[in-house]
Amino acid sequence: MTAGVDRLLSAVKSLLRNRHTVPEEGGVAEDRLLRLEAITETALSHLDLEELLDELLERIRDLLDADTAVMLLVDEERDVLIPKATRGLDAELEFPVAIPIGQGFAGRVAAERSTVVIDEVAKAEIVNPVLREAGIRSLIGVPLLHPGTLIGVVHAAAYRPGYFSQDDGLLLQLVADRVALAITQSRLYEAEREARRDAETAYAQVAFLARASELLGSSLEYESTLEQLAQLAVPALADEVLIDMVAEEGGLKRLATAHADPEMLALIRSIEQRYPPNEEPRYGARSVVRSGEAQLVSEMTDEIVGQIARDEEHRRLIEELGIRSFMTVPLVARRGILGAITFIASSDRRFGPEDLAFAEELARRAASAIENAQLHAETEERAQASLVLDHVGEGVFLV
Numbered sequence: 001m002t003a004g005v006d007r008l009l010s011a012v013k014s015l016l017r018n019r020h021t022v023p024e025e026g027g028v029a030e031d032r033l034l035r036l037e038a039i040t041e042t043a044l045s046h047l048d049l050e051e052l053l054d055e056l057l058e059r060i061r062d063l064l065d066a067d068t069a070v071m072l073l074v075d076e077e078r079d080v081l082i083p084k085a086t087r088g089l090d091a092e093l094e095f096p097v098a099i100p101i102g103q104g105f106a107g108r109v110a111a112e113r114s115t116v117v118i119d120e121v122a123k124a125e126i127v128n129p130v131l132r133e134a135g136i137r138s139l140i141g142v143p144l145l146h147p148g149t150l151i152g153v154v155h156a157a158a159y160r161p162g163y164f165s166q167d168d169g170l171l172l173q174l175v176a177d178r179v180a181l182a183i184t185q186s187r188l189y190e191a192e193r194e195a196r197r198d199a200e201t202a203y204a205q206v207a208f209l210a211r212a213s214e215l216l217g218s219s220l221e222y223e224s225t226l227e228q229l230a231q232l233a234v235p236a237l238a239d240e241v242l243i244d245m246v247a248e249e250g251g252l253k254r255l256a257t258a259h260a261d262p263e264m265l266a267l268i269r270s271i272e273q274r275y276p277p278n279e280e281p282r283y284g285a286r287s288v289v290r291s292g293e294a295q296l297v298s299e300m301t302d303e304i305v306g307q308i309a310r311d312e313e314h315r316r317l318i319e320e321l322g323i324r325s326f327m328t329v330p331l332v333a334r335r336g337i338l339g340a341i342t343f344i345a346s347s348d349r350r351f352g353p354e355d356l357a358f359a360e361e362l363a364r365r366a367a368s369a370i371e372n373a374q375l376h377a378e379t380e381e382r383a384q385a386s387l388v389l390d391h392v393g394e395g396v397f398l399v
Helices: 002-021 026-044 049-063 104-112 129-133 166-216 222-233 263-274 285-291 302-308 312-321 353-398
Strands: 068-075 080-087 116-118 138-145 150-158 240-246 252-259 295-297 325-333 336-345
Touching: 049 068, 049 080, 049 150, 049 166, 080 104, 080 150, 104 116, 104 138, 104 150, 116 166, 138 166, 150 166, 166 222, 166 353, 222 240, 222 252, 222 353, 240 285, 252 263, 252 285, 252 336, 263 312, 285 325, 285 336, 295 353, 302 312, 325 353, 336 353
Parallel strands: none
Antiparallel strands: 068 080, 068 150, 116 138, 138 150, 240 252, 240 336, 295 325, 325 336
16 A cells, blocks of 8 residues: 555656656656556555545655645535644644635635645635644645545645745646545445445344344243343343333332343442432433433433432442443333333443434333233233132132
8 A cells, every 4th residue: 555655656756857857748748647647546546535645645745845734625514624634734633623615725725626826824815723823834735626526625835935836736636636536436435335334234133123022022921031131132232231110119120130241240230239229310210211201322421420420439330330321211111111221332332313213112112012911910810810709709609
């Protein structure tokens, strides 16, 4: 990969040297440019987007003997340019400034879709203050177009005024055209990969729901079935799963706890014993059962930990669990809310709206199975009671 970019750099530098020394006939120059384009396309065809931006900016800076180089890509929804990679100007990414198309230097390059050279930054309209604060004196920028569609802008800068020429712009645009092609290809590839991931996720979810439905329908002993469901969901859906049911005497009863790391179960039970749930918590099963609304916390922040923790020791124990994200969904049946299922992520996964929707579907099926089991049990109890009454009636008649 790097060798290919080095070949590109060598070819362009050769063109630079020849351009400044010996006048060339048109045919020779045209042939060199054609070969240069072929080398460029070959060199960049195997780079993914992140590698492409990093490698090319370094090479562009070296090619033009520039002090900095920046790549900005178009955000079509907001019609602005966003800095995505930089060399020699880290503050551009650390404090990114969205550049409206048509405003400032990069915005002008994008709007005019042509090379722009600024000999003295102090006399130019600049939107991003980082450029002046860094001491930049001259700029050169070209649009990234493919095919005719604006993708972004690449610009180089120097700490000296009047540093760049229009010939530098010609070479930079030649490289930028290949970059635009590579960015387009990378985006298409990433879109294909994302579509494949979505399809694989959808298939896995359908398969999981099929297994869960089979499990939920296999027995009327719903308490043991819920324990098996929690085990089935770890680690397929979460790193930890808690299932709580509304108790007859009120409150909640923990029916199932499953964790991808069995050693963490002891810590979980220790926390439950030392810190029983609040009567009116802001998060978790009690809050969801009370409101009937699902909860999604995509990112476990220090603020949320502080809202949950009772004291510093409780906070320390919660942090030891390594919770990164969680969601709690109610078990809603025709007769009301039966309980809640909590899914916890302590690995790199983060829950989002799609995960919540899937969890709610799983909870709906679980609630239906629980309610059916409860109705069956009630029917059995009434039948037993009726049988007892029949026997009692027979005894009274015989007496």
